[in-house]
Amino acid sequence: MKILTNVGDYVMVILQAFKKPDKGAVFRRQLLIDLRQLGETSIGVVAIISIFFGTIIAIQMAYNIDNPLVPKTSIGFGTRQMIILEFAPTIISLILVGKVGSNIASEIGTMRVTEQIDALKVMGINPANYLILPKITAAMLYNPVLIVFSMGLGLLGGWFSMLLTGLIPTDAYIEGLRSWYDPFTLTYALIKTEVFAFIIASVSGYKGYTVKGGSVEVGKSSTDAVVICTILIVFFDLILTQMFLT
């Protein structure tokens, strides 16, 4: 029953958030701030993780396909498929939950407990719209950029690992990367990314927006946001995979 109440509350808050902004110029300014805060500051962590994961995936692929009957190019192919289909859109989104989601929930939650949201409301501003909509928009605009960036770095990491370990010639790895490419895999990955971006920003925004109490509750809402987003991302990953790839 509590879940239904929460879902109802979430829908109400998100409907409020999706109303027309009070002032376009203010919305655009807030969007730029959020693009920087949520997107640009995530580049570093995404880059580091993507390179390392790309390296690890390529090595594991080489270890698992260590068979003279399987062509060496399968390592590049397998690495590419794993990075594009699952690692970049899903794992990076899960990492962004920890970074961006907790940031959104704690920022909006702190604004709630310090009466900043009340201050917006008494001024006649729609606080959900002012605070949550730019964050959802920023996440949905920037996350695909981050994910494509992650894909590139992941594949580069794989190439580096082949270069450094010599498990297979880098030419074979690159040939594998270019083999049997289906552009729909990228479309599928980007659809997943958009859905996950919406989940991260909207659920975290909702959790922060509905905080009651003090700093302990803000911390709890931030943790809850991360847990709920993680579960929802995995759940929607399954649904979208079932929808698009079977």
Place this chain on the structure above:
Amino acid sequence: MIEVKNISKSFEGQMVLQDISTTFEKGKTNLIIGQSGSGKTVLKCCIGLLEPDKGEVVFDGNNFSGLKEKNKKKIRQEMGVLFQGGALFDSYTVEENVMFPLNMFTKMTLEEKHNRVNEVLKHVNIINANNKYPSEISGGMIKRVAIARAIALNPKYLFCDEPNSGLDPKTAELIDQLISQLTESFDMTTVINTHDMNSVLQIGEKVAYIHKGELWWEGDKHNILNTDNTELNDFVFATELTRRVKR
């Protein structure tokens, strides 16, 4: 003038306000005193953060409580609110905080907005702090910047929630004087929720005392000390200092 008519409010079955009726007069500092929670609830009902279970709040003849959120907007833009902790936006500078309502609700040019910001900051004696963030200024300055933001749009009504809480006595007195001066010079209807008896005695042009959720007493700073109302006396002379003053 603000008229509060027969307001009742309960939380989870517990009655916090019961049939409160009073008026807050224009050009005066109107104070609400009483047990923790009751004054804040009246204030929140007035500014529309809480919906009363019963009764209405009327701003110069306009029934605010009965309006839909969309229609409340016009009256909201005539209100300035000073929250207990200031409620300044952490990510904005002092200047951006004061400019915020101007950005949202006016079509002023940037220069006009700058001039207005400097004008209201001067009113509250904030100088050379335009580019500082709320975390870089003192509690007293936060309150003054919050007052500046509240009066930036020339409001008709100013609401203050415990404006002195967390301040040293000297700064608290300055804030009281500032609110009183602004009320007079801008001819606003000011409503203050406070527990500070110094404020009551200094600026209480009208005082409403709420006890057990009911309006128990109304008067001003001159007759509050001589009242024979037992409950009010218990409240006013609750501290050793005020008892000594009375003796």
